[in-house]
Amino acid sequence: MNDNQKATTVGAIMLVAGGLIGAGLGVLYAPQAGRKTRRQLERYGRKVRNEAEAVVRDSADAVRDAVESLAERTGDLVDQGEEVAEGWRNHLMETLEKGQKSLDRQRRKLAGVWK
Numbered sequence: 177m178n179d180n181q182k183a184t185t186v187g188a189i190m191l192v193a194g195g196l197i198g199a200g201l202g203v204l205y206a207p208q209a210g211r212k213t214r215r216q217l218e219r220y221g222r223k224v225r226n227e228a229e230a231v232v233r234d235s236a237d238a239v240r241d242a243v244e245s246l247a248e249r250t251g252d253l254v255d256q257g258e259e260v261a262e263g264w265r266n267h268l269m270e271t272l273e274k275g276q277k278s279l280d281r282q283r284r285k286l287a288g289v290w291k
Contacts, residue, residue, distance in 0.1 A: 181238045188231035195224045 199220055202213075 192228050
């Protein structure tokens with residue numbers, strides 16, 4: 177999780193905590209009837225719950241996006257590694273073939289000298 181995502185999550189938690197504290201203080205100092213206060217608290221509770229769910233969804237989306245991005249990058253690195261390995265394998269095979277041809281030429285020269 178990057179710093180921006182962490183800051184968003186902390187901000188959301190602080191928003192929810194502030195809302196709960198504010199609701200509690202509102203109940204303590206409310207100059208209205210209990211029924212009306214309960215309705216207000218229910219509405220406020222739903223609002224806070226909806227906001228918290230949105231933050232959770234956003235955080236889950238951010239994590240999912242980060243995982244997908246990491247998977248893509250990893251796949252790209254694996255592909256690049258395979259390409260590099262294939263290039264080195266081809267280079268090694270060419271070098272070995274050149275070396276084999278050189279050995280064969282030297283063997284023929286030596287065979288001609290020793291006859």
